[in-house]
Amino acid sequence: MILKYRVSLPGIKGFARVYEVKGSASLYSLHKQMRADMDFPQDQVVLFKSFNSRGDVVARYSVFQDFGLGTIDAVTAEQCHKRGEDKFIYFYDTTNVKSVIVTFEGEAEERRNVIYPLLVESKGPNPIEFENGYVAFEDLPDDKKKDPDDEDFDDDDDFDDEEEGDDDTEEIYGDDEED
Template sequence: MIYQFRVTLPGIKGFYRIYKVNSVNSLYSFHKQMQADLEFPADQPILFKAMSGETVLARYALVNLGFGVVDEVQIQKAVKAGADHFEYFYDTKAKKKVIITLEAEEPGNEVAVPTLMNDMKGPLPIEFENGYVAFEDLPQEKRHLPGEKSPLDMLLGGDDDDDDEDLDDEDEDDEDEEGDDETEEIYDENE
């Protein structure tokens, strides 16, 4: 059996990855593949929370928490127990996680190891931690293309374009003056 999973960041619309995973793969092999693809830190403890809706069915980690360890638990075990998604904590101390949602099941064994599909959106999760904001995640009043007025600007009747051009002209004048300073050499001919 092949499972298709969608990996998303909680509360972020501008990110997802699609994986195809063989049902007999362990949670650990899935973890290692995501860690490599999504550049998660390798020195952090991990945790898979198998979920059905809002109910926690099981917790799987590198140590046995009562349900087995990630390198011994096959993904099909959690799915057969009723898991429709996982919360995968790639850094348990900082509580950083992704949501892994089961989207489809198909018969076959053509996928031997967890495989990242070409269907993806957004940069790596670390970019969101560093301040990246996807267009979909912007508040509605800030969604506009470069050169377009935002709905707020149109309501206020502001004309920021002229101000920007004036600033650009001033910057060019400053650059010309600085350029003159750089070409002027000061030296003593007698030395």
């Protein structure tokens, strides 16, 4: 069984990652793949908080602590899916409360000669870029969006249309004649 999960950031349309995961894969293997693909810090304790279809928190999975249903290296994606845990908040940095949303999208056909978890779709930069002020085009307010194909598009807003010299400048080099 191959399960497809979409990784997103709350309120940001310009970011997405889609993974295909073997049902037998542990949450730990998904964590390792996301950490590698999205440059998450290596030295952080991580946590998967799972939700049911009503949006209720039903489980928490961590590396070292068993909160009742197992640790992330002992729980598989298929086990979570069968229990109806199809949405997670994955805290990749619990110290600074940084997270992404991981949502089940459906089942996929198994691909030959690939290693799972497999990144199958990528949109936008890594989450750290959004923390540093990056704003994706689709997240801009409508009045800030400009279509380069539009006839009224002016891509040199920062420059004056007139390139006249400044009449008040002092001549530094000149033909100074000494008497």
